[in-house]
Amino acid sequence: MQAKTKNRLTIVLTVLLFTAPVVVAYLLSSGLIKYQPDAKKNNGHFVSPLVKLADYSDQPWVDSLIGHWTLIRRVPEPCANQCQVMEDELNRYKLSLGHRSNKLNLMLLSDGYLAESPDLFPNIKKVNIAKNSQLKSVFDRLSEDSLKAGHGLYVVAPEGYLMMSFAPENTSTEIIRDLSLLVKRKGD
Numbered sequence: 001m002q003a004k005t006k007n008r009l010t011i012v013l014t015v016l017l018f019t020a021p022v023v024v025a026y027l028l029s030s031g032l033i034k035y036q037p038d039a040k041k042n043n044g045h046f047v048s049p050l051v052k053l054a055d056y057s058d059q060p061w062v063d064s065l066i067g068h069w070t071l072i073r074r075v076p077e078p079c080a081n082q083c084q085v086m087e088d089e090l091n092r093y094k095l096s097l098g099h100r101s102n103k104l105n106l107m108l109l110s111d112g113y114l115a116e117s118p119d120l121f122p123n124i125k126k127v128n129i130a131k132n133s134q135l136k137s138v139f140d141r142l143s144e145d146s147l148k149a150g151h152g153l154y155v156v157a158p159e160g161y162l163m164m165s166f167a168p169e170n171t172s173t174e175i176i177r178d179l180s181l182l183v184k185r186k187g188d
Contacts, residue, residue, distance in 0.1 A: 041181060043174035044155065044164040045145045051162040056135040061107070061127045065160045069183050070105040072162075074139045076150025078112035078130075087121040094123075096176045103183040109139070155182065 001009075027033045054062050071093055073086050090106045097104055106123065111130040119126075129135050139152060146152035146165040153175070155164040164182075166175050 042164070042178050043170050044166045044178050046164055047142060047145070047154070047162050051138055051142070052160055053135070053156065053162060054160055056138055057129075057132055059127075059132075061125060062160065064105070064125065065107075065156050065158075067158050068105045069103055069158060069179075070107055070156040071179065072107045072109055072152075072154045072156060074143065074146075074150070074152040074154065075108065075110045076136075076140070076143075077110070078114050079108070079110040079126075080114045083108060083110065083113070084120060087124050090124055091121050093172070093176060093179060097180055097183060100180065100183045104179065111136075155179070 028035055053065060071090060073090055075083060075086065087106075087108060090108065094101045094104050094106055105125070106121075107125045107127060109127050109129050112128050113126055129139075140150050142154070142162065142165055143150050143152045145167065146154065147168055153166040154162050155178070157163045164178065166178075
C-alpha cells in the first residue's frame, strides 16, 4: 500500500470513528430507530410529565416532602377504619428497607379522616386534601396509571416531584425492589 493511500485511509477511519457515535445517538434519539431494551430496572410507571406538588398546594405538608423520598397512598374518600389496613401496608414497605428505612417517609392522602380507633401508625403523615380540588384532580388523573378510581400508590422524589406510580399488577416484592433502588445511595 502506498503512503498516500495509507494516509487517506487513516483519515477516513479517524473521521468515521468520531462521527459514528454521533450519528447513532441522533438516530436513536430522533425515533428513526425504535429501540427498546429487553430488561429494565424499575417496575413502577414513571409519571410523565413530572408533577411538582408545590404547584398545587402551599400547605406545610408539601414542604415536608423536600429532602426525603416519600411513599404516598391516595384514598379518594374519607378514611375510616379501612385506612388502618393501608397504613399497615405502607409501614411494611418502610420496614422492608431495613437500615435504609429512615430515608423513606410515609404519607396517606384522603378526603377526610373519620377514625373511631386510636392511631396505630403515628409515623405516617395523614393529610386531608378534600378542599384542594386542583390537587384532587391531579391525583384522579394519575390514578389511571396507578390503582384506578382515584386510588393510588406514588413515590415523591426528594425534590418534591411525583415521579412514580404503582399499578395493581405490581407485587409488593416489585414495589420494595423499586423503593430500595431509589433510596440506595453510594457510600451508604
